[in-house]
Amino acid sequence: MMISMQNDDTEFIDAVAVAVADRIMPQLEVLVKKYYTPDQGLNQQQAASMLGCSVDTLKDFYYYQPGFPHFKKGTKDSFSQKALENWMSDNQIRA
Structure with missing residues (x-):
């Protein structure tokens, strides 16, 4: 079975492909x-x-946190x- 596409169909598909690529590229860049x-x-x-603290606080508090x-x-x-x-993400306190 052969499917023929009209020029309008091809243009529509190309426009959809560009729109999809424009939407997902920023998310893919973040993941990469x-x-x-x-x-x-x-x-x-x-x-x-990174933790938003002093080196002294890092040594006195964070070193002793599990993991x-x-x-x-x-x-x-x-x-x-x-x-x-990853540790910061896993150990956030959520309100």
Whole structure:
């Protein structure tokens, strides 16, 4: 069975395809950035900045939270940016 399309049908389909692409591209860009961007190692100052606190608060409060993502890199504490983002998302207090 052969289906023939009129020029108007092709133009309509193309217009729909462009509209769909325009709607989903921003969401795809966010997902690509989130899941396909290489992880970045953070120092204490950068991690504290992400949390919106001082380095002292980071050391005194956050280090002791269950599952708080930090590790030693040599003699210094380091943080995975993605692990910290996930921890922050999982540990938000919702009103």
